[in-house]
Amino acid sequence: xxxxGLHAAxxxxxxxxxxxxGTGRESQMGVEGESRRRADENELGRGLANQLGSSPAALLxxxxxxxxxxxxxxxxxxxxxxxxxxxxxLAAQRRSCSALDWGRLCSPxxxxxxxxxxxxxxVISFSPNSPQTASSSLTVMGKLPPLMRSxxxxxxxxxxxxxxxxHPPSSPAPETSKPQFPSHKRHPKHKNxxxxxxxxxxxxxxxxSPPSFFFSPALxxxxxxxxxxxxxxxxFSDFHSLLQSFCNVGASPADSLSLLHHLSLRFPSFSPSRSxxxxxxxxxxxxxxxxxxxxxxxxxxxxxxxxxxxxxxSVDLAVRALCSxxxxxxxxQLLLRNPSLRPDPFTYNFLVGRLAKTRSLxxxxxxxxxxxxxxxxxxxxxTYTIIIDSVCRSHNLREATRLLGVLKHSGIKPDxxxxxxxxxxxxxxxxxxxxxxxxxxxxxxGIEPDLVTYNTLVHGLSKAGMVDQxxxxxxxxxxxxxxxxxxxxxxxxxxxxxxxxxxGALRLLGEMEEKGCIPNEFTYNALLMGLCKVGSLDKGLExxxxxxxxxxxxxxxxxxxxxxxxxxxNKIGKAxxxxxxxxxxxxxxxxxxxxxxENSLKRFKGLQA
Amino acid sequence: xxxxxxxxKAAAESPKRLASLIDLANVPSTLRDFLGQSQISxxxxxxxxxxxxxxxxxxxxxxxxxxxxxxxLKSILLGKDQVNLTELPMxxxxxxxxxxx
Numbered sequence: 130x131x132x133x134g135l136h137a138a139x140x141x142x143x144x145x146x147x148x149x150x151g152t153g154r155e156s157q158m159g160v161e162g163e164s165r166r167r168a169d170e171n172e173l174g175r176g177l178a179n180q181l182g183s184s185p186a187a188l189l190x191x192x193x194x195x196x197x198x199x200x201x202x203x204x205x206x207x208x209x210x211x212x213x214x215x216x217x218x219l220a221a222q223r224r225s226c227s228a229l230d231w232g233r234l235c236s237p238x239x240x241x242x243x244x245x246x247x248x249x250x251x252v253i254s255f256s257p258n259s260p261q262t263a264s265s266s267l268t269v270m271g272k273l274p275p276l277m278r279s280x281x282x283x284x285x286x287x288x289x290x291x292x293x294x295x296h297p298p299s300s301p302a303p304e305t306s307k308p309q310f311p312s313h314k315r316h317p318k319h320k321n322x323x324x325x326x327x328x329x330x331x332x333x334x335x336x337x338s339p340p341s342f343f344f345s346p347a348l349x350x351x352x353x354x355x356x357x358x359x360x361x362x363x364x365f366s367d368f369h370s371l372l373q374s375f376c377n378v379g380a381s382p383a384d385s386l387s388l389l390h391h392l393s394l395r396f397p398s399f400s401p402s403r404s405x406x407x408x409x410x411x412x413x414x415x416x417x418x419x420x421x422x423x424x425x426x427x428x429x430x431x432x433x434x435x436x437x438x439x440x441x442x443s444v445d446l447a448v449r450a451l452c453s454x455x456x457x458x459x460x461x462q463l464l465l466r467n468p469s470l471r472p473d474p475f476t477y478n479f480l481v482g483r484l485a486k487t488r489s490l491x492x493x494x495x496x497x498x499x500x501x502x503x504x505x506x507x508x509x510x511x512t513y514t515i516i517i518d519s520v521c522r523s524h525n526l527r528e529a530t531r532l533l534g535v536l537k538h539s540g541i542k543p544d545x546x547x548x549x550x551x552x553x554x555x556x557x558x559x560x561x562x563x564x565x566x567x568x569x570x571x572x573x574x575g576i577e578p579d580l581v582t583y584n585t586l587v588h589g590l591s592k593a594g595m596v597d598q599x600x601x602x603x604x605x606x607x608x609x610x611x612x613x614x615x616x617x618x619x620x621x622x623x624x625x626x627x628x629x630x631x632x633g634a635l636r637l638l639g640e641m642e643e644k645g646c647i648p649n650e651f652t653y654n655a656l657l658m659g660l661c662k663v664g665s666l667d668k669g670l671e672x673x674x675x676x677x678x679x680x681x682x683x684x685x686x687x688x689x690x691x692x693x694x695x696x697x698x699n700k701i702g703k704a705x706x707x708x709x710x711x712x713x714x715x716x717x718x719x720x721x722x723x724x725x726x727e728n729s730l731k732r733f734k735g736l737q738a
Numbered sequence: 739x740x741x742x743x744x745x746x747k748a749a750a751e752s753p754k755r756l757a758s759l760i761d762l763a764n765v766p767s768t769l770r771d772f773l774g775q776s777q778i779s780x781x782x783x784x785x786x787x788x789x790x791x792x793x794x795x796x797x798x799x800x801x802x803x804x805x806x807x808x809x810x811l812k813s814i815l816l817g818k819d820q821v822n823l824t825e826l827p828m829x830x831x832x833x834x835x836x837x838x839x
Contacts, residue, residue: 705823730825
């Protein structure tokens with residue numbers, strides 16, 4: 130975790146989940162209690178809940194990615210290619226977000242900030258279809274956290290609280306949400322007003338989804354709607370939804386500002402708060418006008434002149450909104466030109482990460498340098514980890530080594546996430562022997578390796594043919610409290626197969642299963658290929674049957690080797706069967722499968738003749 | 739990794755080979771009767787013939803590598819009584835026009 134403070138701050142969120150295992154009522158109490166505790170923290174929640182009403186699942190997931198015991202969720206399933214992937218926790222978590230759905234997330238919100246945690250109950254109760262979306266997104270992630278696996282999905286926790294209905298429930302819990310949710314108070318009134326209009330019955334309570342008041346981006350239409358609302362009820366209070374809805378239909382920033390003015394004219398009770406201006410700010414950032422940051426500057430100026438000078442949350446919202454509109458350059462410009470806007474480390478690292486992902490390395494460096502001279506913000510360890518990660522991804526190991534020197538020079542102690550990245554790069558570049566050097570260096574510097582380090586190490590050593598050495602690390606791992614997982618074993622097995630010791634690999638498979646580690650298709654693929662290479666086709670066929678029973682896919686190299694071995698053993702019929710299986714299981718495209726088969730048959734004919 | 743790179747390279751270098759496999763071609767009348775369509779790729783044709791063999795259980799029970807042709811199959815596979823599965827791709831290739839190399 131990036132800092133102990135953050136780590137500690139996330140603990141309550143785990144507590145919520147634990148509570149959510151209980152009965153519905155209990156879990157609701159948990160959520161509401163949490164909300165109540167934070168109700169007075171700041172007023173941001175409301176506006177943000179409005180903005181994010183459409184993405185409760187994304188928000189929920191982002192929270193999941195925070196709790197340390199759920200961190201595995203975000204990790205891609207271990208595969209031969211991916212098993213060594215791990216970034217710094219922040220980068221990993223962002224990756225998980227982006228992998229999900231950046232578009233839907235579109236979040237101008239600083240998700241990792243503890244302050245926003247209380248949003249989650251709000252957002253969840255805000256959207257009627259959140260249980261489905263949330264749970265489906267959870268399954269999108271591939272795995273469920275062990276906690277949820279044991280219990281059914283905590284749907285009860287995700288359900289909107291019953292307080293949104295007109296009959297007040299007996300339990301005191303839902304009442305606590307009232308101060309947070311003026312929208313709940315609004316319900317009966319809203320219903321009355323619609324009845325007066327004679328629109329008919331509205332089956333769903335309006336506040337359970339972000340209400341859409343407007344259907345055209347024209348200012349005159351919007352003003353007409355506002356007027357009609359003010360004519361019906363003078364106690365209307367959900368101005369943020371109103372404003373957000375107007376922004377969502379595609380109004381220009383100037384028009385939304387005019388609407389804000391109009392609102393404050395029509396409703397004397399309405400006093401714009403910080404979150405009101407944040408809506409405008411985010412809206413101006415989401416405009417697709419690349420290169421033109423004057424509307425953003427205008428809205429920032431408006432904030433200062435209205436008595437809400439932009440703080441770090443405003444900066445964060447702006448930067449994230451800009452990035453979600455692919456305006457990373459503008460975000461950098463915004464920070465560089467306004468030294469008064471001090472991004473906090475989260476915003477800064479987020480922006481650096483985005484720049485590193487989408488722009489050239491020199492852009493990133495010049496941004497960091499310029500920001501250092503302008504506002505004296507220095508890159509921290511996480512910044513360096515992000516940059517080194519992206520450098521390693523582009524196979525630029527020399528730069529990574531140079532950065533490591535710079536890092537030490539500036540007095541930052543590298544951690545194991547950083548070294549994991551560099552180690553991964555060595556493996557990618559087929560310089561796997563170097564991982565041992567790196568490991569010794571880590572030891573010298575007193576950095577405690579973690580499971581990812583060991584897995585990368587075993588993978589690298591196996592790849593370089595030093596399987597014996599890799600095996601020794603199983604004991605080292607066990608001594609330091611890490612148990613070899615499926616990635617470790619798969620690396621070892623493929624290393625042994627590469628050496629030609631497939632029967633040893635088969636033994637290792639047995640050992641692995643004994644220890645309760647269930648092999649996956651990558652393990653089987655590596656093993657099948659190894660068995661085919663050494664010519665023990667009987668065992669290979671046995672393994673193949675296991676794979677077909679489990680519906681596992683064949684990888685291309687494994688398939689080609691297997692087919693060739695079958696043809697050589699004059700089992701053409703079986704080879705055709707494998708061809709069919711590869712097509713059925715969609716492991717390979719038809720043409721790839723056919724070409725491999727045709728090649729093997731041709732070669733076999735050549736042997737016969 | 740290296741293997742995959744090599745495979746990619748090979749695929750990039752032999753676009754003609756892949757094209758002759760997956761491009762639709764006009765087929766001779768004998769094959770048209772068998773397939774019921776006048777245009778098919780070599781890959782599609784191979785898959786159709788192979789699935790026909792499986793459907794009709796034409797593989798020899800004692801030797802799975804050999805196919806006992808029925809009359810329909812005979813008409814397209816050079817009139818052979820027995821066809822080894824090894825030569826099946828080659829026999830099907832004969833039905834398609836030769837692409838100049």
